[in-house]
Amino acid sequence: MADHILEMRSITKTFPGVKALEDVNLAVERGEIHAICGENGAGKSTLMKVLSGVYPTGSYEGEIVYNGEVVRFGGIRDSEHVGIVIIHQELALVPYLSIAENIFLGSERRGRFGLIDWNAANAAAGELLRSVGLDENPVTPVGQLGVGKQQLVEIAKALSKDVKLLILDEPTAALNDTDSEHLLGLLRRLRDRGITCIMISHKLNEITAVSDNVTVIRDGRTVETLSLASGEVTQERIIRGMVGRDLESYYPERESHPGEEVLRIEDWTVWHPTQDRKVVDGASLTVRAGEVVGIAGLMGAGRTELAMSVFGRAYGRNISGRLFVHGKEIRPHNVSDAIDAGIAYATEDRKHYGLNLIEDIRRNVSAAALGKLSTRGFVNGNEEIKVAEGYRQSMNVKAPSVTSVVGKLSGGNQQKVVLSKWLFTDPEVLILDEPTRGIDVGAKYEIYTIINRLVAAGKAVLVISSELPELLGICDRIYTLSAGRITGEVPVAQATQENLMQLMTKEKELAA
Amino acid sequence: MTRTVPPSSEPEAQTATAPKDVAPAAALNAGTSDVRALLTSNLRQSGIYVAFVVIVALFAILTGGTSLSPGNVTNMVLQYSYILILAIGMVIVIIAGHIDLSVGSVVALTGATSAVLVIRQGMPWYVGVLAAIAVGLLIGAWQGFWVAYVGIPAFIVTLAGMLLFRGLTLQVLDNISLSPFPSQYGRIAGGFLNGLLGGNGYDAFTLLIGAIAVAGYAFSNFRTRLARVKYQQPVESFPLFVAKIVAVGAVVMAFAWQLAHARGLPIVLIILAVLILAYGVITKRTVFGRQVYAIGGNLSAATLSGVKVRAVNFWIFVNMGFLAAIAGVVFSSRSNGAQPNAGNMFELDAIAAAFIGGAAVTGGVGTVIGAMVGGLIMAVMTNGMQILGVDQSLQSVVKGLVLLLAVAFDVYNKRRAGSSR
Numbered sequence: 001m002a003d004h005i006l007e008m009r010s011i012t013k014t015f016p017g018v019k020a021l022e023d024v025n026l027a028v029e030r031g032e033i034h035a036i037c038g039e040n041g042a043g044k045s046t047l048m049k050v051l052s053g054v055y056p057t058g059s060y061e062g063e064i065v066y067n068g069e070v071v072r073f074g075g076i077r078d079s080e081h082v083g084i085v086i087i088h089q090e091l092a093l094v095p096y097l098s099i100a101e102n103i104f105l106g107s108e109r110r111g112r113f114g115l116i117d118w119n120a121a122n123a124a125a126g127e128l129l130r131s132v133g134l135d136e137n138p139v140t141p142v143g144q145l146g147v148g149k150q151q152l153v154e155i156a157k158a159l160s161k162d163v164k165l166l167i168l169d170e171p172t173a174a175l176n177d178t179d180s181e182h183l184l185g186l187l188r189r190l191r192d193r194g195i196t197c198i199m200i201s202h203k204l205n206e207i208t209a210v211s212d213n214v215t216v217i218r219d220g221r222t223v224e225t226l227s228l229a230s231g232e233v234t235q236e237r238i239i240r241g242m243v244g245r246d247l248e249s250y251y252p253e254r255e256s257h258p259g260e261e262v263l264r265i266e267d268w269t270v271w272h273p274t275q276d277r278k279v280v281d282g283a284s285l286t287v288r289a290g291e292v293v294g295i296a297g298l299m300g301a302g303r304t305e306l307a308m309s310v311f312g313r314a315y316g317r318n319i320s321g322r323l324f325v326h327g328k329e330i331r332p333h334n335v336s337d338a339i340d341a342g343i344a345y346a347t348e349d350r351k352h353y354g355l356n357l358i359e360d361i362r363r364n365v366s367a368a369a370l371g372k373l374s375t376r377g378f379v380n381g382n383e384e385i386k387v388a389e390g391y392r393q394s395m396n397v398k399a400p401s402v403t404s405v406v407g408k409l410s411g412g413n414q415q416k417v418v419l420s421k422w423l424f425t426d427p428e429v430l431i432l433d434e435p436t437r438g439i440d441v442g443a444k445y446e447i448y449t450i451i452n453r454l455v456a457a458g459k460a461v462l463v464i465s466s467e468l469p470e471l472l473g474i475c476d477r478i479y480t481l482s483a484g485r486i487t488g489e490v491p492v493a494q495a496t497q498e499n500l501m502q503l504m505t506k507e508k509e510l511a512a
Numbered sequence: 513m514t515r516t517v518p519p520s521s522e523p524e525a526q527t528a529t530a531p532k533d534v535a536p537a538a539a540l541n542a543g544t545s546d547v548r549a550l551l552t553s554n555l556r557q558s559g560i561y562v563a564f565v566v567i568v569a570l571f572a573i574l575t576g577g578t579s580l581s582p583g584n585v586t587n588m589v590l591q592y593s594y595i596l597i598l599a600i601g602m603v604i605v606i607i608a609g610h611i612d613l614s615v616g617s618v619v620a621l622t623g624a625t626s627a628v629l630v631i632r633q634g635m636p637w638y639v640g641v642l643a644a645i646a647v648g649l650l651i652g653a654w655q656g657f658w659v660a661y662v663g664i665p666a667f668i669v670t671l672a673g674m675l676l677f678r679g680l681t682l683q684v685l686d687n688i689s690l691s692p693f694p695s696q697y698g699r700i701a702g703g704f705l706n707g708l709l710g711g712n713g714y715d716a717f718t719l720l721i722g723a724i725a726v727a728g729y730a731f732s733n734f735r736t737r738l739a740r741v742k743y744q745q746p747v748e749s750f751p752l753f754v755a756k757i758v759a760v761g762a763v764v765m766a767f768a769w770q771l772a773h774a775r776g777l778p779i780v781l782i783i784l785a786v787l788i789l790a791y792g793v794i795t796k797r798t799v800f801g802r803q804v805y806a807i808g809g810n811l812s813a814a815t816l817s818g819v820k821v822r823a824v825n826f827w828i829f830v831n832m833g834f835l836a837a838i839a840g841v842v843f844s845s846r847s848n849g850a851q852p853n854a855g856n857m858f859e860l861d862a863i864a865a866a867f868i869g870g871a872a873v874t875g876g877v878g879t880v881i882g883a884m885v886g887g888l889i890m891a892v893m894t895n896g897m898q899i900l901g902v903d904q905s906l907q908s909v910v911k912g913l914v915l916l917l918a919v920a921f922d923v924y925n926k927r928r929a930g931s932s933r
Contacts, residue, residue, distance in 0.1 A: 314816060336818035345816065353816050356809035358876050367806055368817040370799045377798045382743035421817070 083164030095143030148179030412443025571896030609875025614673030619855030622840030652833020691849025706776020722768025808875030
């Protein structure tokens with residue numbers, strides 16, 4: 001008989017008109033790392049909100065048994081009181097406050113006269129930082145830390161609340177490999193200290209690496225709980241649970257017939273907008289028609305900076321180098337010029353840079369090419385709906401109509417809207433920055449299919465991705481970028497994760 | 513306000529290679545929230561009209577019908593026209609995510625410029641008007657430059673402008689009031705078109721203009737409907753369509769009837785109507801208007817979509833300067849002179865009108881028509897309370913509460929719409 005720290009029994013949560021969760025069961029053993037996976041919109045986050053009291057008792061059906069007792073939470077404070085702490089995907093830290101201030105925010109230790117004893121607080125914070133393996137001064141403002149370290153501060157904050165059950169929502173989504181590795185190591189250490197972890201994740205390799213059990217949720221129902229202890233459960237097995245069938249392959253097949261050169265970048269150098277350093281240093285690359293070219297690089301290698309500076313100088317200063325589209329040199333001074341020249345750039349951060357979340361699908365699809373829909377400055381609203389409707393169908397955007405607000409779509413569908421927007425500009429070359437970040441396996445496959453359709457139609461596609469298997473799966477050629485320099489160009493047939501990683505970490509060559 | 517039939521089509525047939533039916537929960541979710549969004553957005557939009565009707569009815573009852581008498585309706589138009597003109601520009605500024613605190617001072621400075629030329633220098637009335645507009649455009653370009661090209665927040669730039677242009681007004685006027693304007697200038701805000709067709713105790717011309725306006729409204733609605741049908745877009749049922757036009761027609765004709773029984777068609781109403789129509793079209797149907805909404809909705813996304821954000825922001829402020837100059841001319845004409853403290857607090861009335869009319873503090877949301885109704889709500893309330901002899905201090909309290917409640921209602925609605933996921 002397993003010792004369950006938590007059991008959620010037949011949880012049903014209904015929003016007006018929709019069942020987000022239906023008869024979901026979750027049993028978590030004391031001292032394990034329990035992964036929850038499922039596609040976006042499957043109900044993972046809703047389940048965690050039920051558990052942490054964001055949705056109070058009474059707003060759902062079913063019961064939560066914690067430490068053998070049925071518990072009723074009226075809000076987050078109640079759940080934190082018994083040691084359940086949730087760390088959300090978007091970190092809830094105040095950038096201008098110090099690490100210590102953030103850790104004790106909301107539970108400040110008051111001394112005499114109700115004043116905060118900062119010496120004691122800083123000392124306690126230092127202690128907590130050591131326990132999560134973060135070597136930083138507690139008085140450092142959180143804004144100066146990278147995302148990985150901020151994540152650790154969040155965990156330190158959870159520890160300060162005497163956490164028994166730690167819930168992490170997509171903890172490694174924004175982290176690079178080193179930071180992810182570090183974080184997962186920390187989770188193992190916390191487990192050894194007796195802290196139970198629930199981890200929501202899309203990254204199946206991480207799930208199989210650290211968790212003891214995994215519960216798969218699909219369409220608001222529990223599908224199964226698999227034990228990973230034996231090591232027999234494969235990623236393919238989990239995916240089958242998530243999508244309800246086997247994916248023949250992660251990546252759709254494509255025949256490659258590269259044509260003539262579409263985009264050529266020569267000796268491209270970009271300076272950081274405020275600091276005195278080069279972010280991209282003498283990069284040169286080419287993309288041909290009907291070809292998918294990848295850019296691999298670690299965080300901070302200058303991938304996004306390269307793409308954005310090419311895209312009408314949307315990033316950086318003192319940009320030098322030459323750009324050619326179809327062999328003709330172009331000198332775009334702003335984004336509008338770049339679009340006219342046939343370049344499209346779909347950002348890695350669709351919520352902040354890609355979409356107007358308060359507007360509907362229609363307005364977002366037309367946003368980058370309103371000129372095509374207008375005569376003498378007047379927009380043809382009906383033509384706009386027709387165009388958007390066309391993309392909604394061809395891209396398989398799951399929304400009832402093109403007047404659905406984009407902010408309410410799932411990540412995969414939002415990404416399809418972003419792609420629609422750029423396809424409508426009728427680009428020659430499409431730069432996709434992390435096109436599948438934060439979207440589920442099924443939608444990823446659809447995005448890959450769309451990319452294949454584009455190159456089949458003779459477009460050139462440049463893909464930036466942190467996931468090497470993805471690049472290996474969809475590209476024809478891969479460039480590696482390290483510290484702003486192109487360190488290698490590898491045809492996909494010869495590329496492996498190992499040799500790419502070697503090039504991505506290659507030090508700057510001394511002779512220039 | 514649009515009524516559409518419920519969206520019928522479900523997600524279309526999936527492509528053969530795509531994994532089938534991967535996220536029906538997400539689709540279902542989106543579907544419901546969309547119906548909800550439709551309802552709430554209709555509620556948000558129609559809520560303001562309902563509130564307006566209720567307030568008009570309330571004051572009509574409280575004042576025993578006086579507030580709707582021909583003379584008073586005319587007065588209201590004359591008295592609030594300049595606030596409404598300012599609110600048109602202000603709502604555009606607010607949609608783009610900015611604010612303009614300087615418009616009251618700009619009204620004063622443009623009015624003063626005109627007064628100096630016309631009253632002191634004895635120039636013809638149109639010179640005064642053109643000079644005022646030129647000053648307004650210059651001021652707009654000045655503020656637009658700082659906001660758009662230097663990147664100073666509009667709050668700061670226009671706060672500085674508020675002080676700056678008030679000071680310049682005092683300079684231009686040498687600290688004294690100038691009056692009176694020649695009678696032609698006074699006709700801008702105080703003149704009427706009447707007697708052109710004669711009538712029996714009422715002005716037939718006003719009724720004719722009213723009828724033309726209704727016909728124009730019906731015609732343009734019908735054309736839109738035909739275009740939508742051609743593009744196979746959902747349209748409201750025909751009886752509903754007719755009912756909508758009849759209702760609008762009835763309100764317009766009743767309004768024209770009351771005007772016709774007073775002094776006829778105010779010239780300033782024509783100016784206002786032209787501006788509302790023009791800016792209604794600009795915000796809703798032009799590329800420029802779309803870019804304003806795009807900037808307010810997500811600045812970074814707009815920039816990366818090729819919107820020339822600086823230029824758009826610049827022209828938004830130039831336009832605000834232009835409209836403030838028009839308001840300045842109308843106000844100086846109405847007050848028959850220029851005073852150093854003219855236009856004091858106008859900016860707050862214009863801002864309040866935009867927010868009561870549904871504009872969002874965070875930008876990206878708002879309509880010209882909404883701002884007009886918002887302004888009229890304030891106008892009807894103030895006017896009604898004046899008729900009732902409510903103390904000035906109490907009037908201020910009521911107006912403050914209405915602004916707060918209107919925005920609170922808006923926020924509440926948004927939160928409900930946002931919590932569906």
